Amino acid sequence: MSNLETFDVVVIGGGPAGATAATDLAKLGRSVLLLDRAGRIKPCGGAIPPQAMREFDIPESRLANRVYSARMISPSDRTVDMPIKGGYVGMVDREHFDEWLRERAAETGATRRTGTFERIERDTDGTAIVCYRLGQGRDGESGRVRARAIIGADGANSFVGKHYVPGYETVKYVSAYHEILRTPEGFDNSRCDVYYQGDISPDFYGWVFPHGDTISVGVGTAVPGFSLRAACTELSRRAGLADAEILRREGAPIPLEPLKCWDNGRDIVLAGDAAGVVAPASGEGIYYALTGGRLAGEAVEAFLATGKASALKLARKRFMKAHGKVFWVLGIMQRFWYSSDKRRERFVSLCADPDIQYLTWEAYMNKRLVKARPGAHLRIFLKDMGHLLGIVSPRS
Structure with missing residues (x-):
């Protein structure tokens, strides 16, 4: 058996799911390594419902903006306003919000390292050895640690899922792309706009979500060959933002449905986008990523306490019991109404x-x-x- 540093849990990926799992497990006294790549920002509208703030102790100070209504825009340019009576939806910029979540995990007791996950090996006693490369590229120093359990929270198209969880190759994706614009003077920051127009997205929608000083303008589709960047440019023009300064561009796949299996039956469980927990039709991901991370943490804690690999299945079982029906209905809505x-x-x-x-x-x-x-x-x-x-x- 090797003399490597050993952690109870290695969490691969520091988005909302991974950071939440790391925080929860560290609070329970588990030794946790949170491994995350530098500079990775997911394209995201950034909406945070009040329930997420309550459940996951997110203070209002972490919000970039508050919105009080949504405007739906039809193919014929008909607009329908949906005011939020007696409340608001919080908006976050993932560049800053995700980093705050990672910092909270470290403050709770998790060990943070910036690096790229490479592979899992096995020690002579069967314990997983997580191999990674420190820093931002492939030229950094290599690292190896032992892990009694692993949480794969490395996003859609998860490397952990692809290589170590059976059935992962069946996952389906929507491609998402957004541009972060500097908010021009006089822009209405109190409303989210959602464009249901086929030339903006043939099977999903386009969004204009204000983050205070910045705006997320984005689109998504599963149609091969559709130009997301061209659609985003046109969406900015329709929203009156053609001359706004573009601060950054981001693209990534977004899963369409939860995976059938989230664990390897031994010591690995997936969480967040890696497990496919993005709501169909709405594309909502932050709340479900936070929830998936918490449930993965609970499943790993049960596994570490009992030694029973079957405990890892609790993450998916509990998630689907709480949200499976909603995901099923939203999936039907997306397939019918967006067609x-x-x-x-x-x-x-x-x-x-x-x-x-x-x-x-x-x-x-x-x-x-x-x-x-x-x-x-x-x-x-x-x-x-x-x-x-x-x-x-x-x-x-």
């Missing part, structure tokens, strides 16, 4: 309905099923069927 401009037009018209607005914001803000207005569900079902069957005009 053509005609359907997108009807979808935006549905968003004008007060019942839909109430239930949408309640579910989004608090991450729970709304039971306070049972009659609203029936009314929405009837209206939705009217739109599906073409009985209701898109303008009604």
Whole structure:
């Protein structure tokens, strides 16, 4: 058996999922190594619902902005405003927010190292050896540590998932791209705009999300060959931001659905985008990444306490029990409503309905099923069927 430094857990990836798992496990007294690549920023609208702030102790001081409504824009340029009554959605810039999460993990007791994960080897007793390269490139000093457990939180297209978790090759992606613009004087920072227009995205949507001093303008699609950059340029023009200064550009794949298996049945479990926990239709990822990281941490703690590899399956089991039904419904919505401009037009018209607005914001803000207005569900079902069957005009 080698004489290497040993950690209870090595967390590979320091986004919201990895940093949360590292923080939670360090709080429990576990020795944790948080390994993250330098300079990696995920393209993201940056929305944080109040429930995320409550569950994960995110202070308001970490927000870059607050928005109080959303505006839906249809293919015909019809706009529908959805005000948030009695609340707001927080906005973060991932460049700063993710770094704060990593700093919190270190302050809690996790060891932080900047480097690139390379592979997993096995010691003579079967314990995993995590091999990595320090620094930003391949020329840095190599490092090796033993790990009783590993959390792969290295994002969509996860290297850990691809090489060490069975079935990972089946994951499906949306390609996302955004540009961070400097906010011009006079721009309305209180509202998020969502463009449901086929030339901006043939199967997803475009977004204009204000972060205070900056704005995230982005698009996503799973259609091969579609020019995300050209669509983003056109989206900036439509939003009146054609002359705004571009501060940075970022692109990355975003998973379309949770993976069927999150662990290797031995000592590795996935979390966050690596596990596919991005909500269909909405593309919401931060809350679900935070949640996935926490559940991965709980599963690893159970594994370390009992020695039973079956405990690693708790992460996916608990996530799907809490959110699987929502993901299933959102997946159906995305496949149906985003499939053509005609359907997108009807979808935006549905968003004008007060019942839909109430239930949408309640579910989004608090991450729970709304039971306070049972009659609203029936009314929405009837209206939705009217739109599906073409009985209701898109303008009604």
